Structures are given as C-alpha cells and as structure tokens.
Amino acid sequence: MTTVLPNLVPALPEMIMAVGAMALLMLGVFRGNKSTGQVSWLAAVLMLVVMVIVAGAENDKIATFGDMFVVDGFTIFMKVLVLLASALAVLMSLPYLRAENIERFEYPILIALATLGMMVMVSANDLMTMYMGIEMQSLALYVMAAFRRDTAQSTEAGLKYFVLGALSSGMLLYGASLVYGFTGTTNFTVLANVLHGHEGHGPSLGVIFGLVFVAAGLAFKISAVPFHMWTPDVYEGAPTPVTAFFAVAPKVAALALLTRTLFVPFGDMAGSWQQIVIFMAIASMFWGSIAAVIQTNIKRLMAFSSIGHVGFALVGIAAGSPAGIKAMLIYMAIYLVMNVGAFVCILSMRREQGLVDDIDELAGLSRTQPAMAAALAIFMLSLAGIPPLAGFFGKFYVFSAAIDAGYYTLAILGVLASVIGAYYYLRIVKIMYFDEPVGAFEPLKAPVMSMIMMASAIFIVLFVFLPAPLRNTAESAAQALLH
Amino acid sequence: MIESLCFYLFAAITVLSGFMVIASRNPVHSVLFLILAFFNSAGLFVLLGAEFLAMILVIVYVGAVAVLFLFVVMMLDIDFVELRQGFLQYLPMGALIGLILVVELMMVFGGWVLAPEMTAVVASATPDIAETENTRALGQLIYTDYVFLFQCAGMVLLTAMIGAIVLTHRQRPGVKRQNISKQVRRRRDEAYELVDIKPGQGV
Numbered sequence: 001m002t003t004v005l006p007n008l009v010p011a012l013p014e015m016i017m018a019v020g021a022m023a024l025l026m027l028g029v030f031r032g033n034k035s036t037g038q039v040s041w042l043a044a045v046l047m048l049v050v051m052v053i054v055a056g057a058e059n060d061k062i063a064t065f066g067d068m069f070v071v072d073g074f075t076i077f078m079k080v081l082v083l084l085a086s087a088l089a090v091l092m093s094l095p096y097l098r099a100e101n102i103e104r105f106e107y108p109i110l111i112a113l114a115t116l117g118m119m120v121m122v123s124a125n126d127l128m129t130m131y132m133g134i135e136m137q138s139l140a141l142y143v144m145a146a147f148r149r150d151t152a153q154s155t156e157a158g159l160k161y162f163v164l165g166a167l168s169s170g171m172l173l174y175g176a177s178l179v180y181g182f183t184g185t186t187n188f189t190v191l192a193n194v195l196h197g198h199e200g201h202g203p204s205l206g207v208i209f210g211l212v213f214v215a216a217g218l219a220f221k222i223s224a225v226p227f228h229m230w231t232p233d234v235y236e237g238a239p240t241p242v243t244a245f246f247a248v249a250p251k252v253a254a255l256a257l258l259t260r261t262l263f264v265p266f267g268d269m270a271g272s273w274q275q276i277v278i279f280m281a282i283a284s285m286f287w288g289s290i291a292a293v294i295q296t297n298i299k300r301l302m303a304f305s306s307i308g309h310v311g312f313a314l315v316g317i318a319a320g321s322p323a324g325i326k327a328m329l330i331y332m333a334i335y336l337v338m339n340v341g342a343f344v345c346i347l348s349m350r351r352e353q354g355l356v357d358d359i360d361e362l363a364g365l366s367r368t369q370p371a372m373a374a375a376l377a378i379f380m381l382s383l384a385g386i387p388p389l390a391g392f393f394g395k396f397y398v399f400s401a402a403i404d405a406g407y408y409t410l411a412i413l414g415v416l417a418s419v420i421g422a423y424y425y426l427r428i429v430k431i432m433y434f435d436e437p438v439g440a441f442e443p444l445k446a447p448v449m450s451m452i453m454m455a456s457a458i459f460i461v462l463f464v465f466l467p468a469p470l471r472n473t474a475e476s477a478a479q480a481l482l483h
Numbered sequence: 484m485i486e487s488l489c490f491y492l493f494a495a496i497t498v499l500s501g502f503m504v505i506a507s508r509n510p511v512h513s514v515l516f517l518i519l520a521f522f523n524s525a526g527l528f529v530l531l532g533a534e535f536l537a538m539i540l541v542i543v544y545v546g547a548v549a550v551l552f553l554f555v556v557m558m559l560d561i562d563f564v565e566l567r568q569g570f571l572q573y574l575p576m577g578a579l580i581g582l583i584l585v586v587e588l589m590m591v592f593g594g595w596v597l598a599p600e601m602t603a604v605v606a607s608a609t610p611d612i613a614e615t616e617n618t619r620a621l622g623q624l625i626y627t628d629y630v631f632l633f634q635c636a637g638m639v640l641l642t643a644m645i646g647a648i649v650l651t652h653r654q655r656p657g658v659k660r661q662n663i664s665k666q667v668r669r670r671r672d673e674a675y676e677l678v679d680i681k682p683g684q685g686v
Binding site: 006011018022025065066068069104106109110113116117120128129132133135136139140142143146147149158 | 628629630631632634635636638639641642643645646648649650
C-alpha cells in the first residue's frame, strides 16, 4: 500500500513558523534569559519573513491535507495582518520587559506559537482544524496574560481568561459536535454541500443549534457583546504589551475564522445567523461606546474601545455581501494600525515609579511632549472616526456596505454609536491639550518605539490620498472567500 | 458455535467480576477483580475483531491504570467499610442514573435504526474488517488522513509545556546542584592537604 504525501506547499509558512519557533526555543534554553533581546528580534524577523512568504503566494484557492487546510486570497490577507501585528507586538514588548525586569526568553516564543495558532485558525477548513488553531492560540495567550506571575493582577487576569476561555471552547465544541451529529461531516466544503441540499425544507433544528453554539464560542474570542465580560478585566490586569498584542492579532484571526465559518459552510443558512450577528454588532457598538465613557484607566478604556470596534467590523459581516466582507477586511487593517499606534503611546507613559495607566496622567502632554501628544491625538481622532483620518474610511466602507445590503437601521444605529464613542476619544485629546500639565514622562529610550509610532501616524494621516491598494487587495480577498 | 461459547464465557466473567469489584470486602480483591474484568473485556473486543483496542485495553488499563489503583489502595489507609456506609441509601439514585443511561443508549441506537438516511452523509465510513486490520485503519486515519491535526496537537502540547514552565519554574537560591564540569575540573591539590603530624603532639 502506497500513500501519497499531501501537498505541503500551502502550509509552508506554518511549517517555517513552527520550526522557527522551536529553533528559537532551543536558542533561548541554551543561552538563558540574557538572550531575550536576541530571541525577540529573531522572532520578529521570523514573522516578517513568513509574512513575505505568505504575501508572495498565489491568490488561487488551494486545499490540502484532505481539504482540512485551505489557502486563498482571504487567508493571505488575514495572515499578513496577523503576522504584522505579532511582529510589532514583539518589538513593542522588548523595552517594557527590560524596564520591568521580567526579561524571559519564552515571551517572544509564546507570541510566535500563538501566531502559529492564529495562522491555522485563518486557514481552517474543517471544524477540527478550527478547534486545534483556537486551542494553540488560546493556550499561549492564557500564559501571556499571567506572564507577570508575581503580581496578583496579572495572575487574576490569566486565571479569568483561562476559565472563560475554557468555557467558550466548551461551547464551541458542543456546537461542533451538534453540527457533526446532524450532518455527518466536519469539513467546511462538504458541510456547505450538505446544507445546500436542505434548501427546500430548511436546515434541521440541530444544525441551527450547533451553528448558534459555534458562533457564541467564536464571539467569545472576538469579545463581542454579550460575550465580552472577560475583556476589561483581562486587558487591565495583563501586562501592557500583552494587552497591546491581545487587542489586535487574536481579534483579526478570530474574525477571519468567524467570517469563513459563517460564509463558507453555513452560507446557505445566512438567514439564521444574520440576526445573531446583527444583534451582536449593535450591542457591541453601543456597549463599547457607553461603558467606555466612565473609565479612568486607559487600558480598560482600550478594552471597551476594542469591543466597540469589533461591533463595527461585525456590521460588515452582518451585511452578508462581498462588499461587507471587503469593508470588514479594510476595517481590521486600519484598526490594526490605529491600535498598534495607540498602544505604543500607552507603553510610553512611564514615570520614575514605573508604567502609569491612568487617563489623568496624560494631562498637559501637549506642552511636555508635543510629538507624542500629536501622535496620540491622531490615533484617538482616527479611532473616533473623524475625517479625513483612516478610521473614518473604515467606518465609511462598513456602513455603506450595510446600506447597500438594505440594513438602514443597522447603519444609522452604528453612526449613533460612533457619535457616543467620539466623546471619550475626544476627552483624551482634551485632557492632553487643555489640562494643566502633571509632568513629562520618561523619554523613549528605544528608537523602534518612536519609529512604530511615527509610521502608524503617517499611515493614518496619508491613507486618504492612497486608499486604492488596500481597497483592491481587500476586494480580491473577499472575492476569493466566496468562490 | 465456539464463538458464541467464548462470548458467553467472557461476558459472564466480565459481569460477575464487575459485580465482585463493588461487592468484595477487601479493596485489593476489588482491584484484582477489576483487572479480571478488563482482561475479559479485551477478549470480547477480540471477538468483535477490534484487536488493537483489545491490546490497548490490556496494556494501558491493566498495565498502567489498574496497577496504579493497586498502589493507591495499598499505600493509602482508606477505611472502605466506612466509605460503603450509605450504600443502600444511594442505591435508588444510582439505579435511576443507570436506567437513564440505558434509555439514552437505546435512543442513540434507535435513532440509528430509525433514520437510515443519516448514514448517507457519513464522511468516512468504518472500513470493512475483512479488508483491513484496524491497527492499520487507525494508523491510516491518525498518521495519514489527519496528520496535520496530529502535528497541530503536538504543537498545542508543546505550548502547554512551555506555559507550565513559564508559570511555575523559579530559580531557588541556595539549592546545591551538581556541576559536572566543576567536578571534573577539581585538582588534587585543592581537594586535600597532607599534614605531617609529629608523634605525641596531635593536630
């Protein structure tokens, strides 16, 4: 009996990532914690190299490993975002780890392993692959949340994230087993065919139940209301660079997975899931905006901000059209840049006694550190969606997709929510520009931080002149998903 | 003929030893009866043509789990008579749970029989026993069809291992560790000293 080796080429980036992470682990184990800087830089380089390999692949859809793993334009777009966010997160963390004296070489390796999990999530074309990717990513994230194991806050964040993450994984598995039980397959392509045949009398109740549970499990991972309870506590308790990582890459990966799950296997059941997504979108947009108003801690505020932004991205999915997916992709790309920039600023809020995360500490920043204040103001205004900054275009594409699909109420509610949300973003700008200064922060020692800050600010300001490349890539990615 | 004879022999011994596990007074005897039950279940698996499962049952359950039970029973001083005090009191509850399990099993089996169209969509049907041994079939599934998931599971375990070490490992000061290169580098003159003791003077 001969067996044919599966086509390994589509999974080449994942394999390089896995082997690279293990090689870095060996390097770290032999050289000890003093090699953290070296391992971090190598991990970032590894991610960027893998990103180039991913981006260089063909846009055509290739499935391998018995149709469990798929690569197409959509996965390429999402993987590039995930890898970019992870590489930036590694670079942003290094100065923090040095300053707080928690330099451990496992940190970049955990990020690399989490990234590997996210890549598997993005490429998942089977309920089992989906679960494997989610677990690989989540396990690394739980440990990272508790990375400062000597502080009660960080340990609490890790434990809370672990317990609620395990609960959500359980719900996801329950849903997956229902889907498998009622259709007899876990493969997305076969599922789509099986459910397509049900058009006449509608899918069975069991499949709908399974779909609801799978969607709820994934909604936990993107922290959409009403599955968001863990987000503020985990974001506040986790070390700040870990929060910066949490806010971007895992959300991009989980949204990619949610989109594929809803559109590919359950595409014919759009009527069943659209109402769930619409509810989650509206609830997330409003709760993210309203609850953030009373926050005094900037990490908590960013947690609610991320909940709100997930709501806006879900509007694109709720539209259920290629234009909606395209808008969601553009939104996530812009969200990545805005959030990375904002978190670089938050990571620079350092005084003699350590990192501070109270919003009032920013008072009068425009007079003490005008450059950082200007950058943070740009990020905040962009997060609020004020034209002509990039954040406005993200919201614009999402809402116009909703209107084209006929969801006028959804679009109007979204605009209302973003008006409420603008209040707390503008409050930060007001505190920085019009309040009495409370003293300067320590100057940035790492040039990489100011470089990231500057690059993201420039992207956000200049996006208005050159939106076409991102728009076209997102368009072809959305087309690739629905093929 | 001989097959059904074997089946009734194995089944009867399994049920009897299962009963003896909960009935015998001596906990060591309970564990020994458990091992007997495992062996006979393995025999039943062989009759079904599931030889891989039979071997795994003997190796894993008898070889590891049951021996572990035996260790626990013999090492720990547990008063089993006291543990069994409320046995009759919980009997109705236990019987009820058993009944529910039986009903559920029957429902699963009934659904199978009553809705044959479900089998039409099964992605990977059970291979015919006559065509392939199940060791090969399992290997085919795990290491060929699902090799990607197998490797992913390996990475998940690696992540979990790194996580456990990150969260619990700490360098304790003042603990003596073996340093082989230091031991090898030791020279004679730093290890001992010759003292010339004059007679009648002491050290």
